Amino acid sequence: MTKSLFAFFLLIPLCTAFGFSQTYVVSNVNVITMENEEVLENHAIFVQDGEIIKILPVHEPFDGDTFQEIDGNGAFVFPGLAEFHSHIPVAEHGDDTQLQEEAMWLYLANGVLRVRGMIGHRSHLVLRDKVDSGEVAGPRLFLSGPSFSGSAVTSPDQAVQVVKAQKAAGYDHLKLHPGLSMDEFLAISKTAKELKIPFGGHISLDVGLEASLKNGYKSIEHIDGYIEALIPDYSKVMDPKIAGPFSMLLVHEAELGKLPELVDLTLETKAWIAPTLTLFDRYFGSKPAEEYRDVPEMKYMSVDQVQHWINAKTPYEKSGVLTKENVQPYLEFRNMLLMTLHKAGVPILMASDSPQVFNVPGFSIHHEIELMSNAGMSNYEILKSGSINPAAYFGQEGEWGVVKEGASADFVLVSKNPLEDLKTLKKPLMVVMKGKIYDSDELNEQLDRIAANYPRD
Known part of the structure; x- marks a missing residue:
């Protein structure tokens, strides 16, 4: 039967606790599909069994089943954000899942709907199953x-076996x-390509x-390796006392004439960039570590965790590396690299590296967004890096990351x-x-619950 939305559907306040079925409509909303920059004003989104089945102007008739209605009150709808460089907490024991479940809520409460874990553990596979089944939000x-590192890999043959094991495990x-x-x-690269992981x-x-790109790197984390590739005397790169953290102290020696060649190679090899600007702004920035102790979102982390982060940054401060004279040119250089790659068409992934030094899950993505904007990315391209792009990264375009x-x-x-x-995010x-x-009440209740787990004096 053809039904008119406002003639039929029961209006349910936006911030009411929901206990209804999987079939509903969110009406009176302005939809940003992310397929383009158009805003579909005063539309309704029909949801059935977890899928968007129709998007229509509010007053347009709809042929279909009975839907309960949520009045969006003129809100704006977009596909949500991503954290595509995270370190999901580990649960060493089967019942030690508090930190994992808290991280999941911190992401949801900040509108982060897709997360790529970048240092894995067998407990993450269990967590993913629980999230997929609905047991854990x-x-x-x-x-x-x-991870494959110099300390974890002992030989090419051993590396091959680990690649195979991780593929078989479901990573x-x-x-x-x-x-x-x-x-x-090269052993890792060859085996990974054979197994299509x-x-x-x-x-x-x-x-x-260059060798990393030519041999199949799909994502370059932290814009890693570009500064080093631009330094003419590579021996300086190899000496951490001369180079500083992430080659901070060498940016003035970078030969920018080679950058177009590296950009072209990045495009040719179809690599992606996960910039993690906020990691460098906070961990390797000139703001003193102690000043982060009372940043509002730190209340969702334990006192010990925050102290651990302070301890991680303090040695760089004491060594004299993190002066404004060193830090500012470095951060500006990283922004230049990001925008050069972005403007050339290299796809960007929204990523903040949480929970790393002073980057609280979910909240750090909003710091990343602000820094991406300050670097020169448009609002649409920033939103794209957290929606359309992550789906394309895993070859799942149109399945999620878009409102359609x-x-x-x-x-x-x-x-x-x-x-x-962007602040509305x-x-x-x-x-x-x-x-x-x-709804917002439930999200805020979960945030309050997490904060209560970590009382301050």
């Missing part, structure tokens, strides 16, 4: 296995850390950026148009994950 999880991605020899790296991460100094018919019902409601105001009115609704 959380975003979509894409998992890397335990989605391989994470590479520094310290690999060229032979070890993507890999990426840091660039090992003995391998270098046939896609998973993964979306977020906010009060203002994020194409005009910080306060979701409602989060929908695979059709399940989390």
Whole structure:
């Protein structure tokens, strides 16, 4: 039977606790599909069994079953955000899952609906199954296995066996850390390509950026390796006392004439960039570590965890590395690299490296968004890096990361148009994950519960 939305559907307040069926409509919303920059004003999104089945103007008749209605009150809908470089907490014992479940809520409460874990553990596979089944609330999880590093890899043959084991275990991605020899790296690359499992991460100094790209790196984390590839005297790169953290002290020696060649190679090899700007701004920035202790979102972390982060940064401060004279040119250089790659068409993944130094899950993505904007990315391209791009990265375009018919019902409601105001992303009115609704009251209750687990004096 043909039905008119406002003539038939029961209006349910936006922030009411929801206990209704999997069939509903979110009406009176402005939809940003992310297929383009158009805003579909005053539309309704029909959801059935976790899938978007129809998007229509509010007053347009709809042929279909009875739907319960949620009045969106003019909110803006977009597909949500991503954290595509995370370190999901580990549960060493089967019942030691508190930190994992808290991280999942922190992501959801910040509108982060898709997460790529970048240092894996067998407990992450269990967590992913629980999230997929609905036992645990959380975003979509894409998992890397335990990382391949100079200390974890003992030979090319051993590396091959680990690649095979991680593929068989069900991991989605391989994470590479520094310290690999060229032979070890090539063994990993060859086997990963044969098994069709993507890999990426840091660039090992003995391998270098060019060889990493030419041999199949899918994602370059932290824009790693570009500065080093631009330094004419590579011996300086190899000496951490001369180079500083992530070659901070060498940016003034970079030969930019080679950058176009590296950009072309990145495009040619179809590599992606996960910039993690906020990691460098906070960990290697000139703001003193102690000043982060009372940043509001730190209340969702234990006192010991925050102290651990302070302890991680303090040695760089004491060594004199993190002066404004060193830090500012370095951060500006990284922004230049990001925008050069972005403007050339290299796809960007929204990523903040949480929970790493002073980057609290979920909250750190909003710091990343601000820094991406300051670097020069448009609001649409920033949103794209957290929606369309992550889906394309795993070859799942149209399945999620977009608000369209046939896609998973993964979306977020906010009060203002994020194409005009990115700050509105910080306060979701409602989060929908695979059709399940989390209203603002529930999200805030979960945040309060987590904060209560870590009381301060």
